[in-house]
Amino acid sequence: MSYVLRSLTLCMPELYGNVSGLGPQARKSLERIYRRRVPSDRIATPELVRSLVEASRETKRQVGALVHRSGAVDYVVVGTATGLMLPDIGRLRAADGRFRALRLVHTHLYGESLSRDDLTDLTRLRLDLVAALVLADDGEPRSMAWAYNVPRTGDGAPYEVVGPVPYGQREPHFGELITSLEAEFARRDRTREVAKDGRAILIHVGKRTERRAADTARSSLDELQALARTAGVDVVDSVTQLRDQVDPRFVLGRGKLEEVILRAIDLGAETLIFDQELSPSQASGIAAHTDLKVIDRTQVILDIFAQHAETADGKLQVELAQLKYALPRLSTKDDSLSRLTGGIGGRGPGETKLEIGRRRARERVTRLERELGVLARKRQERRRRRNESSTPIIALVGYTNAGKSTLLNALTGAGVLAEDKLFATLDTRARRLALPDGSVAVATDTVGFIRNMPKDLFAAFRATFEEIADADLILEVVDASSAEREEHLETTTQVLEKLELDRIPRLRVYNKSDRIPAEERAILAQESGSVAISATEPGGVKPLLERIGQVIRRPAHRVVASAVS
Numbered sequence: 001m002s003y004v005l006r007s008l009t010l011c012m013p014e015l016y017g018n019v020s021g022l023g024p025q026a027r028k029s030l031e032r033i034y035r036r037r038v039p040s041d042r043i044a045t046p047e048l049v050r051s052l053v054e055a056s057r058e059t060k061r062q063v064g065a066l067v068h069r070s071g072a073v074d075y076v077v078v079g080t081a082t083g084l085m086l087p088d089i090g091r092l093r094a095a096d097g098r099f100r101a102l103r104l105v106h107t108h109l110y111g112e113s114l115s116r117d118d119l120t121d122l123t124r125l126r127l128d129l130v131a132a133l134v135l136a137d138d139g140e141p142r143s144m145a146w147a148y149n150v151p152r153t154g155d156g157a158p159y160e161v162v163g164p165v166p167y168g169q170r171e172p173h174f175g176e177l178i179t180s181l182e183a184e185f186a187r188r189d190r191t192r193e194v195a196k197d198g199r200a201i202l203i204h205v206g207k208r209t210e211r212r213a214a215d216t217a218r219s220s221l222d223e224l225q226a227l228a229r230t231a232g233v234d235v236v237d238s239v240t241q242l243r244d245q246v247d248p249r250f251v252l253g254r255g256k257l258e259e260v261i262l263r264a265i266d267l268g269a270e271t272l273i274f275d276q277e278l279s280p281s282q283a284s285g286i287a288a289h290t291d292l293k294v295i296d297r298t299q300v301i302l303d304i305f306a307q308h309a310e311t312a313d314g315k316l317q318v319e320l321a322q323l324k325y326a327l328p329r330l331s332t333k334d335d336s337l338s339r340l341t342g343g344i345g346g347r348g349p350g351e352t353k354l355e356i357g358r359r360r361a362r363e364r365v366t367r368l369e370r371e372l373g374v375l376a377r378k379r380q381e382r383r384r385r386r387n388e389s390s391t392p393i394i395a396l397v398g399y400t401n402a403g404k405s406t407l408l409n410a411l412t413g414a415g416v417l418a419e420d421k422l423f424a425t426l427d428t429r430a431r432r433l434a435l436p437d438g439s440v441a442v443a444t445d446t447v448g449f450i451r452n453m454p455k456d457l458f459a460a461f462r463a464t465f466e467e468i469a470d471a472d473l474i475l476e477v478v479d480a481s482s483a484e485r486e487e488h489l490e491t492t493t494q495v496l497e498k499l500e501l502d503r504i505p506r507l508r509v510y511n512k513s514d515r516i517p518a519e520e521r522a523i524l525a526q527e528s529g530s531v532a533i534s535a536t537e538p539g540g541v542k543p544l545l546e547r548i549g550q551v552i553r554r555p556a557h558r559v560v561a562s563a564v565s
Contacts, residue, residue, distance in 0.1 A: 029055035030076050033063070037071045040175035043131050044105045048073075049141055049167075056107040057139045064106025069128065069178070074102060081109055083117055089125065098182055099149065103129040103174075111135070113145045113164050122147055123158050123262050124290075128178050134164055141167040148181060151188050158266045188268075200228060200271035201237045201264050205252045208242035217242065219484050223451070224275045226401070227300045231307070236267045249285040251278065261290050273300060277454065280329045298325060298454040305457065313375045320368040323361055324456040392441040392552045394433065395468040397496070398477035399488035400448025403511040405429075407477055407535040408445045411545070435549045444471070449495045451487065465499055473551055474506045475544075480524060480532060481515035507547060511535055 033055060036048040048065060055063040055078075064084050066075040077084050084106055104118075104127055114132050122130040129148045136142040145163035152158045202224050204217045217240045225235050239260055241252045250257050251274060260272065271293040278286070278296040286294045302325060305318045396404045412431035433443040446468060468474060476492060478485060496502045510524045514534035525532040531547050534540040 026055065026058040029058050030063070030078065033065050033076045034073050036065070036073055038067050038073075039071060040069065041173045043103065043129065043146060043171050043174050044133075044144075048105065049133060052105065052107050052133060053135065053139065053141055056109060056135065060109075062107050062109060064104055066102045066104055069101045069103075069175075077106070079106075083115070086121055086125065098126075098185075099128045099178065100126045102127055103131065105131045105133070107133045107135055109135055111142070114147055114161060119147060119159055119161075120258060120262070123149060123265055124258075126265070129174070132164075133167070143167050144169075148177065149185075150181065151184060152266045158262065198271055199234045199236045199267065199269040200273050201239060201260060201267070201269045202228065202235055202273050202275060203239045203241075203252060203260065204275040205241050205243060205246055207246070208244060213242050214240075219487070220275055220451075223484075224273065224297060224300070227297070227304065228273060231300055231303050233271065233273070236269050237263060239263075249282065250289065251276075251282055251286065254289075257286065257289060261292065264290075264292055271295065273297070276452075283329065297452070298457075301450070301454055301457060313372070316368055316372050316375070318457075320365060320372065321454065321457040321459070323365050323368070324459075325454065327361055327365070392439075392472045393470055394441050394443045394473045394475060394548065394552075395471035396443065396445050396475045396477055397468060398448065398475075398492055398509075399479065399482075400450050402448065402477045402479040402482075402488070403535055404445050404448065404477045407475075407509070407511060407541070408443060410535040410541045412443055435552065436545050437549055439549075439552070441472075441548070441552065444468075449492055451491045453495075465495075468496075468499070468501050468504070471504055473548065474501070474504050475548075476506050476508045478508060478510050480510035480513040480521070505551060507531065507551060509533060509544060514540075 029051065033048065033051040036045065036051055038045050038048055044067075048067075052063050052065060059078055061081055062079040062084050064077045064079070064086075065073045066077065066086070066089070068074050075087055075089075077086060079085060084104075086104070089100065089102065102125075104121065108115075111134055112132075113134060114130065118130050118132060121127060126149065129146055131144060131146040133141045134143045134145065143164035144167050145161065145165070147159050147161040149158060150160045202221055204221045204224070206213050206217050210216065221238050221240065225238070228235050239252075239256075241256055243253070247253045252260070263269075264272065269292070272286070272290070272295075274294070274296045276296060277298045278294070283294055283296070302318065302322050305314075306322070309315045309318045396408060398404055408429060408431060412433050429445040431443050431445075433441045435441060446465060474496075476489075478489060478492075482488060493502070506529065508527070508530040510521075510530060510532040512534060513521045513524065513532040514537055516524075521532050524530060531544050533544050
């Protein structure tokens with residue numbers, strides 16, 4: 001336990017306890033430290049060293065001073081005999097080249113040099129410098145060691161340690177050293193490509209007891225990286241940890257979390273993105289342990305939907321999902337949520353959710369559900385009119401980024417947005433489709449599916465998904481070139497079963513087949529109820545149009561579709 005003295009008054013935050021147990025002489029020694037001043041050319045003056053040593057002898061504990069660059073002592077910290085716990089000194093962006101403008105000078109009682117905790121504080125808190133006064137058996141300073149942050153090169157450490165050197169030996173010019181280091185960090189940061197929403201490290205934590213845990217982790221992280229790219233984030237690193245059980249507080253364990261934080265500081269990352277939905281307690285526990293923004297997979301997907309929703313219906317659905325996600329996290333003061341203002345995880349129609357109370361959030365949820373109900377009735381009326389016209393309806397479904405929008409453009413000339421990104425389009429599109437026999441159908445594009453889709457988002461978009469129920473034919477679009485093709489097929493099947501739409505006639509369309517070997521393409525084309533095409537090749541959709549015409553002309557299809565509806 002550490003105790004903090006600041007501004008000649010005893011600060012007693014819960015973390016640091018109470019210093020009332022110290023005697024009058026010890027308290028005077030601590031106050032004397034606060035009155036010391038350190039010029040910019042020195043790490044520590046003889047007067048400051050003498051005061052720290054006297055306080056350590058009085059308390060029989062480590063005593064430290066956090067010295068500002070102005071020369072004033074901002075904090076005096078009293079720890080245990082073997083360590084210090086520093087106060088909360090606020091947040092600092094890791095990617096702007098600047099340090100904290102505070103250096104820690106403290107005593108070590110048992111001849112030990114800088115400890116791992118000292119170096120962790122140096123890098124995590126971006127301190128200017130950490131110095132340890134190593135005391136001899138008689139309590140006098142014997143030597144001093146110090147360390148400062150340096151840009152990492154290769155596998156080297158992100159800091160440099162000097163000493164221990166005999167006490168009294170000439171020190172470097174502190175001000176010049178820090179100025180040159182900050183300039184070096186700033187140059188490094190300027191050479192980095194800055195993404196729209198900053199730099200992030202991806203984290204996947206899985207159970208090693210699960211079958212194919214390593215393969216699952218790799219494919220899931222690849223998908224999370226694609227999601228982050230769509231959201232405008234520059235992924236600088238990824239971390240995988242397989243455990244017997246997920247840590248209930250920190251997800252990946254305190255020690256591993258420390259390593260990730262140090263890695264983020266070194267790479268200039270501002271965000272940690274977890275490849276799973278964090279519980280409110282986990283988000284709070286991790287956020288209390290780091291100055292970085294902490295978000296999860298659900299927030300990334302919600303953020304993408306917020307960016308890409310265009311229609312009033314889509315925007316309302318996204319805001320409803322955001323509010324339902326945030327409600328349990330508004331029940332307590334959560335420091336992690338305060339970091340979500342702006343950028344990834346904190347934009348869109350629901351970006352003000354952090355400013356409203358639980359009661360107002362519930363009222364907004366009720367109002368959104370009422371408005372979505374009105375829009376659902378309008379959609380139902382439009383579907384009824386389409387059904388009365390006896391025009392066949394063809395619904396395109398499939399995993400996100402399988403090429404549904406590209407295929408819709410190729411079939412109908414719709415001109416909808418088509419990008420090589422996850423969830424590039426969200427809003428349902430209906431376009432006229434001319435078949436080879438001269439008849440006409442209506443082709444509709446729906447939002448893509450994804451594994452572990454956030455339940456609140458699925459619930460919000462359920463009404464949109466259910467438009468598929470009126471389809472006479474489902475085109476199940478699959479990215480033939482994806483290494484995760486089988487998993488994508490399984491996810492699509494599960495979603496259709498969940499929506500009770502698995503009885504509608506289905507034609508599997510292996511898209512992007514120009515990216516796979518000809519032998520594999522031939523095997524897929526021979527698969528029952530399937531066709532292999534490339535929507536980007538001239539005439540590539542002709543075989544698909546012919547198959548659609550064959551299925552639509554079958555007399556039984558209307559009976560099956562009516563039964564599902």
